[in-house]
Amino acid sequence: xxxxxxxxxxxxxxxxxxxxxxxxxxxxxxxxxxxxxxxxxxxxxxxxxxxxxxxxxxxxxxxxxxxxxxxxxxxxxxxxxxxxxxxxxxxxxxxxxxxxxxxxxxxxxxxxxxxxxxxxxxxxxxxxxxxxxxxxxxxxxxxxxxxxxxxxxxxxxxxxxxxxxxxxxxxxxxxxxxxxxxxxxxxxxxxxxxxxxxxxxxxxxxxxxxxxxxxxxxxxxxxxxxxxxxxxxxxxxxxxxxxxxxxxxxxxxxxxxxxxxxxxxxxxxxxxxxxxxxxxxxxxxxxxxxxxxxxxxxxxxxxxxxxxxxxxxxxxxxxxxxxxxxxxxxxxxxxxxxxxxxxxxxxxxxxxxxxxxxxxxxxxxxxxxxxxxxxxxxxxxxxxxxxxxxxxxxxxxxxxxxxxxxxxxxxxxxxxxxxxxxxxxxxxxxxxxxxxxxxxxxxxxxxxxxxxxxxxxxxxxxxxxxxxx
Ligand SMILES: [Zn+2]
Numbered sequence: 001x002x003x004x005x006x007x008x009x010x011x012x013x014x015x016x017x018x019x020x021x022x023x024x025x026x027x028x029x030x031x032x033x034x035x036x037x038x039x040x041x042x043x044x045x046x047x048x049x050x051x052x053x054x055x056x057x058x059x060x061x062x063x064x065x066x067x068x069x070x071x072x073x074x075x076x077x078x079x080x081x082x083x084x085x086x087x088x089x090x091x092x093x094x095x096x097x098x099x100x101x102x103x104x105x106x107x108x109x110x111x112x113x114x115x116x117x118x119x120x121x122x123x124x125x126x127x128x129x130x131x132x133x134x135x136x137x138x139x140x141x142x143x144x145x146x147x148x149x150x151x152x153x154x155x156x157x158x159x160x161x162x163x164x165x166x167x168x169x170x171x172x173x174x175x176x177x178x179x180x181x182x183x184x185x186x187x188x189x190x191x192x193x194x195x196x197x198x199x200x201x202x203x204x205x206x207x208x209x210x211x212x213x214x215x216x217x218x219x220x221x222x223x224x225x226x227x228x229x230x231x232x233x234x235x236x237x238x239x240x241x242x243x244x245x246x247x248x249x250x251x252x253x254x255x256x257x258x259x260x261x262x263x264x265x266x267x268x269x270x271x272x273x274x275x276x277x278x279x280x281x282x283x284x285x286x287x288x289x290x291x292x293x294x295x296x297x298x299x300x301x302x303x304x305x306x307x308x309x310x311x312x313x314x315x316x317x318x319x320x321x322x323x324x325x326x327x328x329x330x331x332x333x334x335x336x337x338x339x340x341x342x343x344x345x346x347x348x349x350x351x352x353x354x355x356x357x358x359x360x361x362x363x364x365x366x367x368x369x370x371x372x373x374x375x376x377x378x379x380x381x382x383x384x385x386x387x388x389x390x391x392x393x394x395x396x397x398x399x400x401x402x403x404x405x406x407x408x409x410x411x412x413x414x415x416x417x418x419x420x421x422x423x424x425x426x427x428x429x430x431x432x433x434x435x436x437x438x439x440x441x442x443x444x445x446x447x448x449x450x451x452x453x454x455x456x457x458x459x460x461x462x463x464x465x466x467x468x469x
Contacts, residue, residue, distance in 0.1 A: 022442035023402035027395070033454075033466050034446055035395065040388040040454035043433035045409035045426070046186030046416055047179060047376045047387055048295070049320050049343035051234070051265070053155070053162050054379025055189070056171050057457075058135035061161055061381075064174075065103065066124045068167045072199040074106040075161060076120040079130050084115035095156040101137040105160045107201045140382050141458055146353040151267055154382055165196045165209045169216030180225035182387050182455075183433075186416055186426055187227055190234040190263050193252060206248075210256040217258070228426060230417050232295065234263040237273030243281045250285045253292050260417045261293040263320070268301040275310035282314055293317060293417045295343070299324040302354065309334075318343055318415055323354055325371075326362040332371070341372040341415040346393045347385050347459055348378035358397040367404060374412035384458030392460065406434060 027035065056064075065075045078100055085097050095102055109120055126134060138154050140146070161167065172191065179187055191213070193206040204212075216222065217229075233253050235245040246262070253259040266273050275298060285292070297320035298311035304327035308319055312334070322342035325331055335342070344363050355361050366373050375390040377383075394400050394408070413426045441448045461467035 022445075023405075026441070026445065027399075030446060032396070032464055034449065036388065036392050036456070036460065036466055037449045037454045038441065039391040039395065040182065040386075041437070041449060041451065042391070042405075043183045043185075043409075043430060043437055044387060044391075045184065045374070045412035045430050046188065047184060048188045048318065048341075048374060048412055048416060049345060049376035049378060050187075050189050051379050052168065052171060052175065052189045052191040053158060054382050055175055055377065056381040057384065058138050058381065060171060060174050061138065061158065062123065062131065062134060064167050064170050065161050067170070068164055069124070071164075071166050073164050073167065074199070075103050075123045076106060076109040077101050077103040077123055077126070077134055078119050079121050079126065079133070080119050082115050082119050084113065084119070095159070099153060099156060101134050101157050103134075103157065103159045103161050105163075105197070105199060105201065107199060108160065138382060139384050139458065140351050141384060141462065146351070150352055150379075150382065160197075163195055163197045165204060165212045166216075168196075169213060172213070172216065173219070173222050176222055176225045176227050176229070179387065180227055184387060185227060185429055185433075186229070186413055186418075188230050188232060188261075188416060190232045190265070193233060193256070193259070194248070206252050207256065210252075210259070214257070228418070228422065229258060230260040231258050232261040232263045232417075233259055234265045237264040237266045237278075238270040239266075239272075242273065243278065246278060246281050247285065250289060250292050254289045260291075261295055263294075264296045265320075266297075268297070268299075268307060269303075275307055275314055278314055286315070295320060295417070297321060300349075300354070304328070306331075312340060317341070317417075321345060321349070322366070323349065323362060326365060332369075335366075335371045337370045338372050341374060341411060342366055343376050344373050345376055345378040346390055346397075347380070347383045351383055351459075358393070361397075363394070364398045367398075367407075372411050372415060374408050374415065376412075385460065386455050386457060388454060389457070389460050392464070396464070402438070409434070 026038065030038070068075065081098060109117060121130065137157050140150055168191070175189070176187065193209040196204040196209050198204060233249045235242060235249045239245065249262045253262055294314065294316040295318035296311045296314060296316040299308040299319065300321035300323055301307065304324050306328065308322055308325045309328055309331040311319060318341045320343045325335065325342065346361065346363065349355055349361065350358065363373065375394060377385065377387055377390060380386065391405065395405070409430060410427065413423060413430060416423060416426070456466055456468040
C-alpha cells in the first residue's frame with residue numbers, strides 16, 4: 001500500500017467511533033453481574049419520574065427520622081397492639097388502627113390515650129427486631145405484597161415522617177447523591193410542598209416549605225452532586241377537592257422555583273379521578289398562567305380506556321406509565337416519533353402487578369415503533385432498586401442495543417422541563433461522557449470495569465439473583 005494511503009488507513013482506524021457491535025459481543029459473553037456493573041458505571045441522562053417519598057430507602061427513613069430530633073421532631077412508631085379500641089371504632093378511614101409501624105410525631109403521640117401510647121416506641125429505642133420490622137414495613141419485597149399493600153399501607157405507615165420539611169431536604173440530598181453515583185446528570189422529582197408541620201403540629205405553608213427547600217438545595221452536599229434539577233408538584237386525583245388542590249398546586253408552581261410542573265397521581269382504578277374531570281379547571285388556570293408544565297400519570301391500569309388520549313387533551317407533554325396506550329391505536333399513531341413522551345417504570349409495573357412477567361409489557365413496542373420513551377424509577381425506595389436496575393431489566397428482558405440505551409438516556413434529557421439552553425448543555429455533557437465511556441469499554445471490554453462495585457439492592461437480588469456478598 002502506498003505510504004500516504006496506509007497513513008490514511010491508520011488514521012481512519014484511530015478516529016473511527018466504536019461500533020455498536022462491541023455491546024452485542026459484550027452481552028453474549030458477560031455474566032449478569034458484569035452486565036449490571038457496566039450499566040452501573042455507564043453515564044446516564046435523567047430520571048423524569050420519581051416520587052421523593054417513595055424513593056427514600058427504608059434505612060434512610062430510619063436514620064433521618066432519628067436525626068430529626070435535633071430540630072425538635074421526635075418520632076414514635078407503633079410496635080405492638082394492645083387492643084385499645086373496641087369494635088365500634090377501629091378507625092378504618094385513612095390509617096387503620098391495626099396498622100403496625102405507623103410513625104407519628106411526639107406531639108400527636110402525647111394526645112393518645114394511655115393504652116395506645118404504650119403501643120409506640122421512639123424510633124431511637126427500637127430493638128434490632130423492631131428496627132428490621134420498621135424497615136421491612138416500607139419495602140415491597142414479599143410475593144403476597146402488591147398493589148394493595150403499596151397504595152393502602154406503605155404511605156400511611158410513613159405518616160408524619162413525610163411532613164417534616166427539613167427531613168425532606170435531607171432525603172433530597174441523599175437521593176441526589178445516589179443518583180449522581182449512578183451517573184445521572186438530571187433529576188425531576190415529584191416533591192410535595194404541601195402538608196408539612198412544625199414539631200408541635202402547626203402547619204407550615206407551602207411557600208415557606210419551598211423557601212426551606214431552596215436553602216437546602218444551596219448546601220454543599222447537594223451542589224457537589226453536580227446534578228441539574230427541577231421539581232414537580234403532584235396532586236391526588238380522586239379526592240373530592242381535587243380541583244382545588246390542582247388550583248393550589250398550579251399557582252404554587254407558577255411562582256416557586258425550582259418547581260416547573262404539576263403532576264397527577266393516585267390509583268386510576270378509582271374512577272373519581274378520571275382525566276377529563278380536570279379539563280375545565282386547567283382551561284381556567286391557563287387563562288392566567290404561562291409557565292406551568294404538565295406530566296401526568298395515565299394508563300397505569302389493567303383495563304383499556306381513553307386515559308392517555310384524554311390526558312394529552314388536558315395539556316400533558318409527558319405521560320407517566322402509559323401502559324394501556326397500547327390498547328388505543330389512534331393515540332399510538334399520535335405518539336409515534338413524538339412530540340409526547342412516555343415515562344416507563346419497569347420495576348414498578350411488575351411489583352404493582354400490572355404484569356405477571358415482562359413478556360406482556362408494552363415498552364419494546366413503544367421503543368421500537370418510535371414512541372419516545374425513557375426509563376425512570378417511580379418509587380424505588382419501596383422496590384429497593386436503582387436506576388441501573390431499570391436499565392438492567394430493559395437490556396435483559398428486551399435485548400436492548402447500545403443505540404437504544406443511548407436513545408433512552410437522550411430522551412430523558414430531551415423531554416426534561418428545562419429551557420433549551422439548559423437542555424443543550426445537558427445533552428452535550430451526556431454525549432461527551434457516554435462517548436468516552438463507550439470507547440473505553442469497547443476497547444478494553446470487561447477489564448475496563450470495576451472501579452466501584454455496582455449497588456446490589458433487594459430487587460436485583462430477589463429477581464435476578466445478583467446479590468451483595
Ligand atoms: Zn409514579
